[in-house]
Amino acid sequence: MKRAAVFIEQGNNRPNHGDFGMISYLRQLGCQLYAFVLNQTSTGWEKKLADYGLNRVVTLSFGGAPRPKTPELKAQAVARAMETMGIPILFALATLPGKELLARVAAELEAPLLMDCTAVDLKAKTATTSLYSGKTQAVIQVEGNHLVFGIRPHCHKPIKQPLALETEQLRLPPLPGGRMELVASQAGILPHMDLNEAEVILSGGRGLENGDNFDILRQCAKELNAGVGASRVAVDKGWVPYAMQIGQTGLKVSPVVYIACGISGSVQHFAGMKTAKIIIAVNKDPDAAIVKKSDYFTTNDLFEVIPLLTQALKTFRKNRE
Amino acid sequence: MKIYVCVKQVPDSAASIRIRGENRIHEDLTFVMNPCDEHALTEAVVISETFKGCETIAVCLGRPRARETLMSAMAMGANRSILIESETDHDSITTARALKKAIDLDGTPDLIFTGKEAMDTGGMQTMFRLAALYRMPVVTNAVDVRVDGKEVLVTSEAEQGVRCTWKMKLPCVVSAGKGLNSPGYPTLRQIMTARKKKMEIIAFGDLDLEKPMGGATLLKLEPWVEKREATWLQGASSEIADQLVTILHHRAKVI
Numbered sequence: 001m002k003r004a005a006v007f008i009e010q011g012n013n014r015p016n017h018g019d020f021g022m023i024s025y026l027r028q029l030g031c032q033l034y035a036f037v038l039n040q041t042s043t044g045w046e047k048k049l050a051d052y053g054l055n056r057v058v059t060l061s062f063g064g065a066p067r068p069k070t071p072e073l074k075a076q077a078v079a080r081a082m083e084t085m086g087i088p089i090l091f092a093l094a095t096l097p098g099k100e101l102l103a104r105v106a107a108e109l110e111a112p113l114l115m116d117c118t119a120v121d122l123k124a125k126t127a128t129t130s131l132y133s134g135k136t137q138a139v140i141q142v143e144g145n146h147l148v149f150g151i152r153p154h155c156h157k158p159i160k161q162p163l164a165l166e167t168e169q170l171r172l173p174p175l176p177g178g179r180m181e182l183v184a185s186q187a188g189i190l191p192h193m194d195l196n197e198a199e200v201i202l203s204g205g206r207g208l209e210n211g212d213n214f215d216i217l218r219q220c221a222k223e224l225n226a227g228v229g230a231s232r233v234a235v236d237k238g239w240v241p242y243a244m245q246i247g248q249t250g251l252k253v254s255p256v257v258y259i260a261c262g263i264s265g266s267v268q269h270f271a272g273m274k275t276a277k278i279i280i281a282v283n284k285d286p287d288a289a290i291v292k293k294s295d296y297f298t299t300n301d302l303f304e305v306i307p308l309l310t311q312a313l314k315t316f317r318k319n320r321e
Numbered sequence: 322m323k324i325y326v327c328v329k330q331v332p333d334s335a336a337s338i339r340i341r342g343e344n345r346i347h348e349d350l351t352f353v354m355n356p357c358d359e360h361a362l363t364e365a366v367v368i369s370e371t372f373k374g375c376e377t378i379a380v381c382l383g384r385p386r387a388r389e390t391l392m393s394a395m396a397m398g399a400n401r402s403i404l405i406e407s408e409t410d411h412d413s414i415t416t417a418r419a420l421k422k423a424i425d426l427d428g429t430p431d432l433i434f435t436g437k438e439a440m441d442t443g444g445m446q447t448m449f450r451l452a453a454l455y456r457m458p459v460v461t462n463a464v465d466v467r468v469d470g471k472e473v474l475v476t477s478e479a480e481q482g483v484r485c486t487w488k489m490k491l492p493c494v495v496s497a498g499k500g501l502n503s504p505g506y507p508t509l510r511q512i513m514t515a516r517k518k519k520m521e522i523i524a525f526g527d528l529d530l531e532k533p534m535g536g537a538t539l540l541k542l543e544p545w546v547e548k549r550e551a552t553w554l555q556g557a558s559s560e561i562a563d564q565l566v567t568i569l570h571h572r573a574k575v576i
C-alpha cells in the first residue's frame with residue numbers, strides 16, 4: 001500500500017475539527033497514513049485520529065537540537081522526514097497555517113502542490129480544486145517525485161473506522177539554523193473560533209448598521225459554537241477587523257453552514273463562501289443575489305430573526321439536557 | 322539596492338469566466354494587476370524612496386497584453402519593468418524558475434516582493450518557491466515591513482488576526498497582504514512618465530529553463546454550478562428561528 005504523510009497542525013494542542021474528515025477521506029484513497037509529530041508532548045489526539053484511519057505516528061527528533069518552531073524549520077523537518085522515510089505524498093488541511101506549511105515543503109522539494117482540493121485520485125495523479133475565485137472547477141494532474149495536496153476543510157464527513165495505532169521515532173540530523181527570527185507576536189484580535197476551522201459561520205454585512213450590532217451575531221455564535229465573519233463593507237466601515245473578511249480578498253471558508261446576515265451576496269463575497277454545504281440567507285430583500293444562491297432564506301429583519309434564533313438555540317439545548 | 326516586485330496580470334474580479342475547449346478560458350476579458358501585487362508594488366516604491374540609488378523593478382510572466390499591467394506598475398512608481406512573454410500559462414514551479422532567471426539576467430536582488438496570492442489560479446506558493454530557488458528566507462502575508470540597514474522586520478498576519486513580527490537578513494522575499502498599505506490611483510502625470518520608462522521584453526523560450534523536478538497540468542475546467550434550490554422560510558420571526566434550529570439539527574447536524 002502506498003504511504004502518505006499527513007501534517008496535523010495543532011493550534012491549540014489539538015487537531016483541527018476538519019482533520020477527522022480529511023483522515024477518513026484519505027483512508028478511502030487506499031494509502032497508509034503517517035502523521036509527523038514535531039512537538040514533544042502528546043496530548044492524546046493521535047489515538048482519536050486513529051479512530052478515523054490514521055495508521056502511524058512518527059515522532060521526529062533532531063539529535064538533541066531544539067524542535068522546529070518557525071514555519072521555515074517545521075517545513076524543513078517535514079521535507080527531511082519524507083525524504084528519509086521515502087514517503088512521496090503529503091497532505092494537510094488547507095487552513096492558513098496548513099497552506100503555508102504545505103507551500104514551504106513543496107518549495108523545499110520542488111514538488112507540485114494543489115491547494116484546497118475537494119477530491120484526490122492517487123492513481124491518475126489528479127485532484128479537483130477551484131480556480132478563478134471559485135468561478136470554475138478544475139481537474140489538475142501532477143507529476144514529480146513528491147506530490148503535495150491541501151485538502152479543503154469540512155468537505156468530507158468523518159467516518160469512524162478504528163485502527164491500532166503504530167508509533168515510531170525518527171531521528172533526523174539537527175536542522176540548519178533558521179533564517180527568520182520571531183521578535184514579537186501579538187494576540188489575535190478575534191477571540192472567537194478560527195474561521196477556517198468553524199463548522200458554522202455567522203457573517204454580517206452592511207445590514208448590521210454598526211460595529212456594536214455584531215454582538216447580536218457573537219451571542220448567537222456562542223450558542224452555535226460558530227465563528228463570526230463579515231463582508232468587505234463591514235470591514236471597510238471599520239466595524240470589524242480585516243481578519244474577519246470573507247471573500248475574494250479575504251478568507252475563503254468552507255463551513256458546513258454559512259449564515260449570511262444583511263449581506264447582499266456579491267460575486268466577490270461568494271468567492272469566499274460558495275463552497276459552504278448549506279447557505280442560509282437572512283436578508284430583507286427577496287431580490288438580493290444571496291437569496292437565489294442560498295439553500296434557505298428568510299426576508300424577515302435580521303434584528304428580529306437572529307436574537308430569536310439565539311433564544312431558540314438556548315431552549316433547544318435546555319430541552320436536550 | 323535593487324527591489325524586484327513580481328506582478329501578475331489576472332482577470333478582473335467582476336469578470337465572468339467563460340470556458341473554451343477542455344481547459345482554457347475566453348480571454349476577451351478585462352485584465353488587471355493582481356490586487357495583492359498592487360500592495361507589494363506600493364510598498365516597494367515607498368521603501369525605495371527612502372534609500373538613495375534604490376531601484377524598483379516590476380517583473381511579470383504573462384501574455385503580450387501584460388504590457389498594460391507593467392505600464393500601470395511603472396505609473397505606480399516602478400523605475401522599469403521586465404515582461405517574460407509567453408502564450409501559455411505555467412504552473413508555479415515553472416513560474417518561479419522563470420521569474421528567477423529573468424531577475425538573474427537583470428541584476429542581484431536585495432529584496433523581492435510578491436503578493437500573497439494570485440487571485441485567478443493562485444496557489445499561494447510562488448513566493449516560497451522563489452525563496453527556495455534563491456535560498457532566501459521568506460515571510461508571507463506581510464502587513465508591515467521595515468527595512469533597517471541589512472535587516473528587515475516583517476509583521477505577518479496569521480489566522481484569527483494573530484500577528485508575528487519576524488526578523489530576516491537581506492536579501493529576502495516578502496509577500497504582501499491586503500493590510501500592508503492602500504495603493505493609490507496613479508496621476509495623469511505619473512501615467513505620462515511611465516511611458517518613458519523602460520520595459521524589457523524577454524521571450525519565455527529564450528530563458529532556456531532547465532526541466533523542473535515536477536509540475537502540474539490543467540486537464541479540465543468546468544464552470545462552477547450552483548446546485549442549490551432556495552427554500553423560502555416564511556412566517557413570524559419566532560417561527561423562522563424554530564425552523565432554523567430544525568435545519569441546523571436535522572439536516573446540517575451541527576447541533
Ligand SMILES: Cc1cc2nc3c(=O)[nH]c(=O)nc-3n(C[C@H](O)[C@H](O)[C@H](O)COP(=O)(O)OP(=O)(O)OC[C@H]3O[C@@H](n4cnc5c(N)ncnc54)[C@H](O)[C@@H]3O)c2cc1C
Pocket residue numbers: 204205206207208230231232233234245246247248249250261262263264265266267268269272282283284285288300301302303334356
Ligand atoms: C476587487 C474587489 C474585491 C472585493 N472583495 C470582497 C471580499 O473579499 N469580500 C466581500 O464581502 N466583498 C468584497 N468586495 C465588495 C463587494 O463587491 C460588495 O460591495 C460587498 O460584498 C457588499 O457587502 P454587503 O453585502 O455587506 O453590502 P450590501 O451589498 O450593501 O448588502 C447589504 C444587504 O443587507 C440587507 N439588509 C439591510 N438591512 C437588513 C436587515 N435589517 N435585515 C436583513 N437584511 C438587511 C440588504 O437587503 C442588502 O441586501 C470586493 C469588491 C471588489 C471590486
Ligand SMILES: Nc1ncnc2c1ncn2[C@@H]1O[C@H](COP(=O)(O)O)[C@@H](O)[C@H]1O
Pocket residue numbers: 327328329330355357358361380381382383413416420434435436437438439440442443444445446447448
Ligand atoms: N506569472 C506571474 N508573473 C509575475 N508574478 C507572479 C506570477 N505568478 C505569480 N506571481 C507572484 O506570486 C504571487 C503569488 O502567486 P500564487 O503562488 O500564484 O498565488 C503573486 O501575488 C505574484 O506576486
